[in-house]
Amino acid sequence: xxxxxxxxxxxxxxxxxxxxxxxxxxxxxxxxxxxxxxxxxxxxxxxxxxxxxxxxxxxxxxxxxxxxxxxxxxxxxxxxxxxxxxxxxxx
Numbered sequence: 001x002x003x004x005x006x007x008x009x010x011x012x013x014x015x016x017x018x019x020x021x022x023x024x025x026x027x028x029x030x031x032x033x034x035x036x037x038x039x040x041x042x043x044x045x046x047x048x049x050x051x052x053x054x055x056x057x058x059x060x061x062x063x064x065x066x067x068x069x070x071x072x073x074x075x076x077x078x079x080x081x082x083x084x085x086x087x088x089x090x091x
Contacts, residue, residue, distance in 0.1 A: 023084040026065055027058040037082065040075045059085050 024037045026049065034046035041049070045068075052068045059065060062083045066076050 024079075024082055025084050025086045026062065027053065027086045038075075039078045041071075041079070045070045045075075061085060 021037075024033065026034070029037075031043065031046040031050045034041055034049055035043050038046075048070050049065065049068050053059065056067075062080060062085060063076070065071050065083070066073060
């Protein structure tokens with residue numbers, strides 16, 4: 001029985017986080033949502049994301065998030081599967 005429980009736990013841990021919620025749209029999410037939903041992003045980094053978006057316009061791609069001060073490749077990689085950009089991006 002213990003083996004079955006271990007396998008069940010392993011199966012639950014292997015399920016993608018997206019199965020439990022919607023992706024975070026970095027063009028529309030507020031700072032509180034960004035800080036809550038993204039790994040390695042606290043209030044200060046979340047505010048920086050919003051400020052960057054307000055100054056430069058909507059993000060063209062998820063990868064553009066790395067242009068924000070304090071958001072490096074490691075943070076981007078840890079969250080890439082959770083992120084999306086809305087159709088509000090500039091042409």
